[in-house]
Amino acid sequence: MLDLSIPTTNAVAFPHRFIGVYAPWNPGGTEDDEHLFWPEITTLCSTAKFFWSMAGDFNATLSHLESTSTNLSLSPARLRYSQFLQLTDAVDVWQSQPDTTASSSFFTCKSQLTTTSEPTFSIIDRVAVSRTGTLTAEIALTPHFIPCTDHHPIFSRVILSSPSAIPGEPHIPHSLS
Numbered sequence: 001m002l003d004l005s006i007p008t009t010n011a012v013a014f015p016h017r018f019i020g021v022y023a024p025w026n027p028g029g030t031e032d033d034e035h036l037f038w039p040e041i042t043t044l045c046s047t048a049k050f051f052w053s054m055a056g057d058f059n060a061t062l063s064h065l066e067s068t069s070t071n072l073s074l075s076p077a078r079l080r081y082s083q084f085l086q087l088t089d090a091v092d093v094w095q096s097q098p099d100t101t102a103s104s105s106f107f108t109c110k111s112q113l114t115t116t117s118e119p120t121f122s123i124i125d126r127v128a129v130s131r132t133g134t135l136t137a138e139i140a141l142t143p144h145f146i147p148c149t150d151h152h153p154i155f156s157r158v159i160l161s162s163p164s165a166i167p168g169e170p171h172i173p174h175s176l177s
Contacts (some may be wrong), residue, residue: 014050017044019044066101
């Protein structure tokens with residue numbers, strides 16, 4: 001978790017909480033690991049002074065279209081992440097993008113190929129943002145697979161607005177060079 005200070009055009013700043021996520025997935029882990037993770041993340045988001053965003057491996061899909069798996073049952077991970085989005089009034093950025101159907105050419109994670117099945121492609125690397133304070137957000141896949149992993153990196157851009165109590169707009173430089 002990082003609490004960042006975002007400068008404004010009036011030479012003041014406002015805090016923005018950024019959270020890096022690696023959600024539990026291990027079926028051999030304890031139930032406490034899975035049951036406590038999303039409530040703890042909910043608390044981190046709810047205690048942010050103004051706005052927040054988070055990115056990482058959420059190990060959850062929100063739609064059966066985000067996985068090529070033939071298992072259409074609702075996973076506990078999907079239910080917990082969906083509940084988190086509701087409790088925090090958040091937006092999952094993939095859900096705001098058109099055409100986010102997992103396929104062999106569009107995925108963030110590729111399961112390991114086993115001798116008895118084909119690989120499964122899914123969209124589990126995500127970005128979520130607080131609805132309040134976020135003007136717009138976008139997400140995309142980078143063109144290259146990360147060697148020695150089962151993930152494609154993602155790229156996201158989030159445009160924030162200043163809280164009404166803080167004068168000015170966020171100072172966003174035109175170039176980072």
